[in-house]
Amino acid sequence: MSLNVAVIVKLEPDFSEGNISYNADGTLNRAETKSKLGAHSSVACLAAFYAKVNYGANISVATMGPPMSEIALSEAQSICDADSLHLYTDRIFASADTLATAEVLKKGIQKMKENENENNNGIDIIFSGHRASDGETGQTGPQTAWKLGYPFFGNVIDYHLNLKDRVVTLKRLVVLNGMDNIIEEIESPLPVFIALDPSYKPSFTTLSSRLKATIFEKNAEKKVANFKSYLKMFDHNSLELDPKEVGLSGSPTIVYKVERIPKGKMNRKAEIIDGRDRNQIKNIAEKILILNGQYGRS
Amino acid sequence: MEDFDVIIIGGGSAGLAALKHISALGKQAILIESGKEIGSKNVSGGILYSKNKEYGQVHNVEDIYGQKFLEEEPYERRITKYILNATSKDKVCSIDLTSIHDFQSNFGCSVLLNKLNTWFAKEAQEEAQKQGGGIVTGVHVKNIKWNNENTPIELDGGKQNSSTYDNSLIVETDELEEFRSRAIIAADGVNSEIASLLRAREKFSPDQLYQGVKVVIKLPEEIIEKRFEIGPDEGAAHLFSGDISLNQVGGGFLYTNRDSISIGGVYHLSSLLENPVEPDQLVNSLINNPLVKDLIQDEVPIKNIEKNLSKEEQTKKSFTISKLIRTWNELREIYYSPKNREKTIANGKFKSIEEIKDKINTTRRRLVEEFNTKFVTNYVELEYSAKVVPDGKRCMMNKPYYKNVLFVGDAAGRGIFLGPRIEGLNVGMDDAVRAAKTIIKYIKNNLTDPNIGEIYSQSIHESPYTRDMKKIDKDYLKVLLKAVKKIPLEDLGAKNNFLIRCMSNDFLRNFAVSTINKVGFYKFLSFVESPKIYIDIPILLAEKLGRKINTSTKFDIPELSERISKLKYYEDNNSHIIVTKPQIEFMKKMTVLCPTKCYSIEDQNVVIQHEGCIECGTCSKETSWKHPRGEKGIFFKYG
Structure with a gap:
């Protein structure tokens, strides 16, 4: 019984030190900042990898963005040993909001149905990350699911499949009566759209599945060395998209104005202590002792 | 429950050799390593030997990994100069012991264990996967039990009674579901948890252990060659004894790597307990020796940022200077390495060597003139590490097995300590092959031969290394x-x-x-390994015969806290060490002897803060000592 999995990912700025660059006004300098596969996207890839190791899934990774987004696809392939990489790139896709992005992804994922192997009844599971880290755009996933007519499950922390009955059992975090982190267990027939909670970690709990995972990891390494041969590019023509429904013209969102968040006023004074200076340590220890005395602790 | 024939616990040089050999002989074996990656928990003083022994055959690294080991050179340098230095203040008397190094050996090379074991793992993994085996990292074995504890291995008139015999083991880990195995090779190092769990041997006592502490120092490739007067295919090893040992029994070492230097000390733990000295001070005393200073010094840039600038300006400047310093360092790494030079010129980044040199000079000038950076004579530390080393002649297991669990290498207490001769890696790898061969026989016997341990033990006793641990070679x-x-x-x-x-x-x-x-030569050890031989005579030698070394170099040696802050950890909330006897003298001494100062005294009780622990095992004897859970704890980048 075959299983077809799609992962949608995003190329994001690398916010780590030494890679990020700022403009004079403090905004992000996108041209100078390096880019990489988003952290949430890599969690989605891990979930797909789990399906590969445990259920022999056929994995396609997709992203929409400029041609350089292929970096994200190759990084995704190195995590999940993907079998095909799809890049939706077209000048008219630029400046898309989440809805217009979802339109492209929908068509792309529908295309996967047609393009993949014969005994294929479409994509069974679509994985996405929780949200992007360079914008509050956690709605791309749900919108794509809605457009495709897939049931959507967010904040998923674990899942298992019953391939025979084509049913997924998944656990997700919910808030109930103001209580955080309640785990809800859901059973759903395939296909489904799953957005992973950032805390998701694939649970390979048997030695043989761990061994199998190492073999797939090695495969992935080999594939990535030659990732372009797995890469397929699509523009609005090949996706049969109406130019009016994508990019800026397909985006109902209107950004009226962007306000910079004003810097908060500092109301405490910090003192920097050099740990190598014994006197400074002595001083701070004395201060702590005095404070403790004030609050009546011994 | 999943069922496997052979499980190897521990992915050090010995465990990997066992995996490679069993797989090469066509059988499935699985190696389990608790570290996040292979090599991340391994530390070595130094030298991996290939031996050509007189009294029997040993299995050398090139026998296990083939010609590829010699071609791909995952080691650092072949040691061609082996020198013992007796020190006293600014006087050093050097004795050439290259003949000792060459004694019955094909070659001996300096190694950094992360790199070496990663290479071994790549080779072993490939071979193992062909047989359906492999390496699984990040899994910590916490218990082993026999499927049926009530069915001990019994011999029926010298023959096994296979109908009642159930030898299968159940392995419990922190991370995975239980699984079954028919034999285990325990290669989990000197602080073997498996040995303690099964009570296969007592925990090693201070008398049986040496504590090794090391720092890896950065030095460009060709500068090393010039300093040590060696060629590109050569390496130097220096041993030290005398006043650098701060009155401890043991000595210092310095090995040249490809583009770094390993320097440190190995001291008898009993001696340290008698008269505790902070381990990092022992390293420092060596670094401060004038001969060593001359050998390891380098040009080091020091950032200097004007304090009167605004915070934002300071950060900006600091970023720019860091970037320039990084460039300067990278360029030097290229300039002083023939391989790197060739590669960089071939890919067109630079046209000639002169151009690289020019770029180094202009970067340096910019740093000095534009950014007020000072260049001083100092040295650069890359990594601080420590481990305890078993002294085989005092602690090797006489019967290195327990039922169908075979112990190899450090786990079986097998290390050679004979004066200036220290060997461990090659011994462990030889043990591993012997264990592998035993296992293969065992599998051919349908995994039922209760004599497996005894067969292995015999093979170990035939090893020339065992002879070295028992007898003096005339x-x-x-x-x-x-x-x-x-x-x-x-x-x-x-x-x-x-x-x-x-x-x-x-x-x-x-x-x-x-x-x-x-x-029995262990009876003479108190005479041979005495302060007289290790300290007094070397000092006398240095004073009477040593040459005086004048150096005006002053090093800015990092504090222990700086050394620890440079290390990489994957922190575990739970402590893997539990203090069980907080008031005994031994534990109080740990407040000095722990290489990363994890112990302190609170209300007359010794308490631990495990976060900085580098898992050396110095405190193991009197604590409840376990390895951290899978992926957790220290991650050595060099080792």
């Missing part, structure tokens, strides 16, 4: 005496002089050696 002693003969010994006092003269006589020496071996 030929080795002859070579050693010949090497020191060149020194004019008149000044060392009549008593010492007489002794050495007697030992130089073939007849007297052979007689003495055979007598000592007959009586």
